[in-house]
Amino acid sequence: xxxTMKVARWEIKRNLKNKSFIIGMFLTPIIFLxxxxxxxxxxxxxxxxxxxxxxxxxxxxxxxxxxAAANTEWQMEQTDVTEQEAEAALGTEEDAAYVFIDEESVxxxxxxxxxxxxxxxxFMDEVQIxxxxxxxxxxxxxxxxxxxxxIVAQGIIFEDAAVASDDEGLFSESMLERVIPGAFAAVVMLxxxxxxxxxxxxxxxxxxxxxxxxxxxxxxxxxxxxxxIIGYFVLGLVxxxxxxxxxxxxxxxxxxxxxxxYLLVPELLVLLLIAILGYLLYAALFVGIGATMAxxxxxxxxxxxxxxxxxxxxLFIGPVFSDPSGFFAQLGSYIPFTSxxxxxxxxxxxxEWPWVEIIIAIAVLIVSVWIFMKLAGxxxxxxxxxxxxxxxxxxxxxxxxx
Amino acid sequence: MLTxxxxxxxxxxxxIISNISFEVKKGEIMALLGPNGAGKSTTIRNIMGIMYPDExxxxxxxxxxxxxxxxxxxxLPEERGLYKNVxxxxxxxxxxxLKDYPLDRAKQRxxxxxxxxxxxxxxxxxxxxxxxxxxxxxxxxAAIIHEPELLILDxxxxxLDPVSQELFKEEIxxxxxxxxxxLLSSHQMNLVEEMADRLFLIHRGTRVxxxxxxxxxxxxxxxKCTINGTNSLALLExxxxxxxxxxxxxxxxxxxxxxxQPAVWLKNLPAELDIQELSIDRxxxxxxxxxxxxxxxxxxxxxxxxx
Numbered sequence: 001x002x003x004t005m006k007v008a009r010w011e012i013k014r015n016l017k018n019k020s021f022i023i024g025m026f027l028t029p030i031i032f033l034x035x036x037x038x039x040x041x042x043x044x045x046x047x048x049x050x051x052x053x054x055x056x057x058x059x060x061x062x063x064x065x066x067x068a069a070a071n072t073e074w075q076m077e078q079t080d081v082t083e084q085e086a087e088a089a090l091g092t093e094e095d096a097a098y099v100f101i102d103e104e105s106v107x108x109x110x111x112x113x114x115x116x117x118x119x120x121x122x123f124m125d126e127v128q129i130x131x132x133x134x135x136x137x138x139x140x141x142x143x144x145x146x147x148x149x150x151i152v153a154q155g156i157i158f159e160d161a162a163v164a165s166d167d168e169g170l171f172s173e174s175m176l177e178r179v180i181p182g183a184f185a186a187v188v189m190l191x192x193x194x195x196x197x198x199x200x201x202x203x204x205x206x207x208x209x210x211x212x213x214x215x216x217x218x219x220x221x222x223x224x225x226x227x228x229i230i231g232y233f234v235l236g237l238v239x240x241x242x243x244x245x246x247x248x249x250x251x252x253x254x255x256x257x258x259x260x261x262y263l264l265v266p267e268l269l270v271l272l273l274i275a276i277l278g279y280l281l282y283a284a285l286f287v288g289i290g291a292t293m294a295x296x297x298x299x300x301x302x303x304x305x306x307x308x309x310x311x312x313x314x315l316f317i318g319p320v321f322s323d324p325s326g327f328f329a330q331l332g333s334y335i336p337f338t339s340x341x342x343x344x345x346x347x348x349x350x351x352e353w354p355w356v357e358i359i360i361a362i363a364v365l366i367v368s369v370w371i372f373m374k375l376a377g378x379x380x381x382x383x384x385x386x387x388x389x390x391x392x393x394x395x396x397x398x399x400x401x402x
Numbered sequence: 403m404l405t406x407x408x409x410x411x412x413x414x415x416x417x418i419i420s421n422i423s424f425e426v427k428k429g430e431i432m433a434l435l436g437p438n439g440a441g442k443s444t445t446i447r448n449i450m451g452i453m454y455p456d457e458x459x460x461x462x463x464x465x466x467x468x469x470x471x472x473x474x475x476x477x478l479p480e481e482r483g484l485y486k487n488v489x490x491x492x493x494x495x496x497x498x499x500l501k502d503y504p505l506d507r508a509k510q511r512x513x514x515x516x517x518x519x520x521x522x523x524x525x526x527x528x529x530x531x532x533x534x535x536x537x538x539x540x541x542x543x544a545a546i547i548h549e550p551e552l553l554i555l556d557x558x559x560x561x562l563d564p565v566s567q568e569l570f571k572e573e574i575x576x577x578x579x580x581x582x583x584x585l586l587s588s589h590q591m592n593l594v595e596e597m598a599d600r601l602f603l604i605h606r607g608t609r610v611x612x613x614x615x616x617x618x619x620x621x622x623x624x625x626k627c628t629i630n631g632t633n634s635l636a637l638l639e640x641x642x643x644x645x646x647x648x649x650x651x652x653x654x655x656x657x658x659x660x661x662x663q664p665a666v667w668l669k670n671l672p673a674e675l676d677i678q679e680l681s682i683d684r685x686x687x688x689x690x691x692x693x694x695x696x697x698x699x700x701x702x703x704x705x706x707x708x709x
Contacts, residue, residue: 003500010496014488210483214544217450217477218500385452 003219007227011202012234021198025239028191029246037254051123052093054079054086057101064133065101072126083114090116097123099130106137180262182348185271189340191243192236192279193310199232199283200307203290203384212384221381229283236279270358271344277365278340281372282310288376291383292391302393313341324349333361336368375400403428403552403583404449409458411444418444419607422458426552426583431574433598433615434587437695441607442587443480446556449585450477462552473501476550480557480587482541484529490516490540491525494547503548515543519569535566542570546577553577554585559593571597591688601687605694615687623684625664627656631676641675643667652678657685 015021050073055062062078069076079098081089086098098114105111111134113127139149206212206224215224252259289306316338319328324346332342339361347353382399383391391399409422419441426432436442447453449460451470462471484493491512498508516525519539524532532540538561546553555574559567575597578584588594594601601618603611611618624645629638630653638647638654646657658667664682671677 006496006499010499013492014485017492018487205485208483209485210481211485213447213452213479213481214477214484214497214541215500216452217475217479218472218497 003223004226004230007219007224008231008234011228011231012238015198015231015235016238021235025242026246028194028239029243032243033247033250037250050075050095051119052077052096053127054081054096054098055101056080056086056098059101059103059106059137061101061133061137064136065130068129068132069126072129074126083112086114090114094118097127099127101134106134106141109134109138177262177265178267178351179348180259181265181268181271182344184263184268185275185344186341186348187243188236188240188272189275189278189344191239192233192275193282195232195236195239196279196283196286197307197310198235199228200286200290202228202232203287203380204293207291207293207384207386216385221384222377224384225287225377225380228287229280232283233279267347267353271347274340274343274362274365277362277369280369281336281340281365284369284372284376285309288372288379288383291380292386292396302396303390309337313338313345316342317345320345321349325354330357333357334364336365336372339365378402403463404585405461405463406445406449407459407461409445409448409455409460411448411453411455411457417607419448419604422604422607422609424602424612426585428551428583429578429581430599431578431584431586431597433594433601434585434604435589435591435594435601435691436587436604437589437691440604442604443556444607445604446479446554446585446587449554450475464551473503473548474551476545476548476553478541478545478553478555478558480560484537484540484544486528486530488529489526490521490529490532493529494525494540494544497544498547501548508547511547511549512543515547516540518573519543534561535563538562539566539569542573546573550582552583552585556587557589558586559588559590567593589691591686591691595687603691603694610694611690619684619687622690623686624660625658625662625667625682626685627658627667627680627682629654629656629675629677630679633676637672637675641672642670 053069053074053076055065055076056079057065066076081098083098083100086100090096090098093116095118096116097119100112100114111130113124115123136149139152144152206215212224248259285306289303293303312335313332316328316332319326320332320342323329329342329346332338333346343358343361347358378400379391379396382402383396404426406425407423410420411418422441422445424432424434434442434445444453448455451472462474491509494512495505495508498512499505513525516522519542521536521539524536529537529540542558545555553574558570558574562570571593574584574586578599586594586598595615598615600614601611602609611622613621632652633654635647635649635654638644638649638656641656643659643662644656645659648655648657668682
């Protein structure tokens with residue numbers, strides 16, 4: 001154990017002194033924030049631009065029209081330009097539209113609208129609301145009684161009577177309560193899984209640098225392997241801390257929501273346990289595979305396949321979102337490689353936690369972590385001293401059975 | 403210090419080494435010799451516990467308890483290297499730490515040795531900036547930084563220039579003089595001949611020769627006589643005590659039988675022999691080695707007698 005800690009300390013120190021590691025560590029939260037905030041910055045631009053709507057009407061209903069358009073982002077203005085003049089003006093104006101309403105419009109029910117390329121794309125949908133006051137005019141001209149007119153003008157509405165128990169939108173308060181710890185656990189897991197990929201690098205580098213045998217003259221392969229796993233775990237946590245320190249203040253400022261309050265709930269502990277188990281599983285996988293490879297660029301199909309396993313939860317994202325307690329969601333919770341990701345996603349979505357499933361899934365995870373650690377130990381022991389070539393799946397199988 | 407008895411190891415169905423027995427004593431340089439693939443590195447890896455032998459035993463004396471006293475052993479493997487993107491001093495201290503050697507002393511020793519090996523001021527340089535020879539020196543320092551009682555060097559001279567070879571030789575000698583037991587594997591006979599106290603020659607995984615260097619030379623190294631001059635092969639072969647003649651133009655090498663008295667033999671040379679130059683010396687370790695490695699069996703009789 002003492003040797004394990006020495007290796008762990010060394011791996012931590014070595015990486016923290018490495019420039020590319022440091023840059024990566026600070027870049028991750030910055031890129032994350034950039035992706036989060038960039039769409040915001042871009043869309044705010046569009047919101048500011050309002051459509052200028054010139055109305056040329058000869059019926060005296062401008063006020064009603066203006067009232068009808070009260071909820072739009074329009075800037076309405078009365079005008080008496082002719083259609084030709086409007087066409088000419090649109091050539092130079094930005095985001096503008098000309099609406100021509102006259103007696104004929106009421107009779108035929110057709111209104112001519114002139115727009116140009118700059119006009120906001122949603123405008124033609126929005127402009128339909130001007131139909132209301134015109135329809136009233138039509139009805140009036142038909143000579144109906146006010147009651148009759150009222151009924152006709154009301155139209156027919158399809159009322160949504162679905163049994164919506166919690167129709168509070170995707171990010172209602174009760175939802176955030178679960179999503180925030182889940183998102184946090186996901187960040188923790190992603191960070192340590194990505195840092196864990198460095199374990200793979202580190203194990204194969206050990207071979208490439210041919211230092212393995214020198215190191216192994218001082219300690220056992222098990223010490224070396226465990227030291228690496230612990231070392232990179234701590235590096236992953238360092239990454240998480242950096243992430244939080246950089247991202248959290250920005251998120252709090254941007255989202256304007258008591259994130260901390262929702263973050264520090266007991267459920268977070270379960271989610272973190274799942275994240276850590278997930279890390280250990282992938283770490284075992286990476287350290288074992290890393291030991292079978294001479295270097296990254298010569299990865300065979302088999303190694304490449306194993307490297308993809310941490311991304312396997314993405315297969316389940318669709319089904320889990322559409323039904324967090326459905327068959328695929330349960331299936332994903334019981335397959336060791338998808339289980340951490342799927343569980344964290346499910347628990348963030350589900351209101352009632354399926355405790356039996358959670359316990360079974362965690363038990364499956366713990367058992368697979370134990371098994372994979374054992375297997376990785378065997379592969380590591382032999383693989384780390386094999387120089388110059390990649391191990392074939394057949395050879396790996398032999399080491400495991402040895 | 404170290405006793406190896408009846409060591410055997412096989413991979414799959416192939417026997418790599420069998421029945422290897424030798425010991426390394428305090429303060430001596432014991433050479434493990436053999437051609438490539440003879441089983442030297444396998445033997446050493448078994449001693450270091452990097453592999454486990456199928457049979458036989460390895461005993462470390464003056465170490466308490468079972469297992470390998472890793473802290474007392476310095477090991478320079480044949481396949482060796484260093485982490486690339488770290489500083490020389492950092493890696494030396496890490497390796498010393500793994501051996502539980504006090505860090506302040508390790509640091510002082512590292513600086514002393516760097517100076518000794520002409521690497522003064524390189525302690526803060528990143529390993530990847532070192533030349534191959536410099537890297538070898540750092541690896542050597544790493545192997546001895548914790549003052550090991552037993553030092554195992556697997557091909558320590560490979561890839562070194564003559565100056566560095568000389569440096570290593572001196573250092574190894576002085577370590578032995580200070581009481582370190584040294585197990586040295588090599589296929590560079592001339593170097594071994596100069597340094598080793600005893601040797602163990604291994605071929606195809608089994609022992610060929612084992613004993614003190616001087617005995618081995620006496621036992622196996624017959625005299626050979628090199629004559630420059632125009633002589634017929636028949637004449638040379640008719641000379642007394644000649645086992646084999648190797649003629650190459652004007653020069654001929656006569657391999658003489660064991661137990662001859664050089665002075666007597668020389669006196670009995672016939673007068674008609676054309677001698678422009680003549681030299682007589684023992685067959686060198688190098689020749690013995692080549693002989694064994696290429697299965698010429700020049701020594702076979704001697705070896706059989708010995709066995």
